[in-house]
Amino acid sequence: MSVDFETRGRVAVLTINRPEARNAVNGEVAQAMEAGIDRLEDDSELWAGVLASTGPVFSAGADLKVIAAGRPQDLITQRGGFAGIARRERRKPIVAAVDGPALAGGCEIALACDMIVASRQAAFGLPEVKRSLVAAAGGLFRLPRALARNVALEIALTGDPIDAERAYNLGMVNELVEPGAALDKALALAERICANAPLAVWATRRVLLGSAGEGDDVGWRLTDEAFAEILSSEDFAEGPRAFVEKRAPEWKGR
Numbered sequence: 001m002s003v004d005f006e007t008r009g010r011v012a013v014l015t016i017n018r019p020e021a022r023n024a025v026n027g028e029v030a031q032a033m034e035a036g037i038d039r040l041e042d043d044s045e046l047w048a049g050v051l052a053s054t055g056p057v058f059s060a061g062a063d064l065k066v067i068a069a070g071r072p073q074d075l076i077t078q079r080g081g082f083a084g085i086a087r088r089e090r091r092k093p094i095v096a097a098v099d100g101p102a103l104a105g106g107c108e109i110a111l112a113c114d115m116i117v118a119s120r121q122a123a124f125g126l127p128e129v130k131r132s133l134v135a136a137a138g139g140l141f142r143l144p145r146a147l148a149r150n151v152a153l154e155i156a157l158t159g160d161p162i163d164a165e166r167a168y169n170l171g172m173v174n175e176l177v178e179p180g181a182a183l184d185k186a187l188a189l190a191e192r193i194c195a196n197a198p199l200a201v202w203a204t205r206r207v208l209l210g211s212a213g214e215g216d217d218v219g220w221r222l223t224d225e226a227f228a229e230i231l232s233s234e235d236f237a238e239g240p241r242a243f244v245e246k247r248a249p250e251w252k253g254r
Contacts, residue, residue: 003032005039008187010047010194012040019055024063025083025105027074033084034077041090044253047198048190051085051113052097052183058122061105075105082137085112091202093193097186098122099179103161108137111146114205117186118164118173125161145212146172197235198253 004015014036016023023029040049053059062082066074081087086108096102096113101123110116110124118124126135126143134140135156144152147170155162168176177185193201203226211219230236234254242249 001032002026002028003036005036007046008050009191010045011187011190012036012043012046012049013183013187014040014049014051016051016053016059019053019057021063022057022060023053023055023106024060025075025109026063026066027071029063030075030077030080030082030084034080034088035084037080037085037088037090037094040092040094046092047194047201047253048092049094050097050183050186050190051094051109052099052186055100056121057100057106058096058098058102059106059109060101060103061108083109083112085109086137088112091206093190093201093205095174095186095190097182098124098164098173099182101125101161103127104135105137108135108139108142111139111142112137115174115189116167116172117175117177117182117189118167119177119179119182120164121179122164122167122173122182123161124155124164124167124172125159126156127159127161129157130159197239197249197251199233199235200230203230 002018004017006013016029018024040046062075076082077084079088082105093114096110096116098110098116098118100121102110103125104127107124107126126139128135140156143155151170164173164176167173175185207222207226210222234252238249
């Protein structure tokens, strides 16, 4: 498979597996990625995901052989857009485990995730301008959300990448680790998320992302909707009960 799928407890791990092509996205990768995210979203026993890759490159982006063959549409899916993830709406958080260069569409895949764990051998860049192209898979608006605008402009207009340490110091990367440790650390972060009530996590994510860049009126509306939704859940009663009984809560996700 071009994207492997496995479960680690409550966490789904999706691994791009085309190391011979620098994990470039072709039609098979895009379709398999969308299918993997479908499985994550549809399985009530899975509460978060990790997106990783094999080999020394996280992803070089679009497979230029597919582009050269005149089939750019192969790289997108109906629900997910580029690589099956760039435009995908979802409830559950995904952590990117980046253990090598994430360039062009590869950087946009990482930015489509909710958080990034990167090793010191990772790098992030949008080199499209060097080939008279425009980054078209979300990078041009997600990058300035993850970084200061002037830094995002530097990356996008020069086409030059930044290394993982700089990305970490500027807040784009959540955790910086040694080479080979990105997947384990990303899993640990996902497991920390899964220790919490899943409905509350998903609602919190929806409010935070949906209110970004909006006025307080949107923020209040989304917050009120999310809080009302949680009030009617079984887990809402379990949290205080577990606290009073001095035990770990047993979340049901309903």
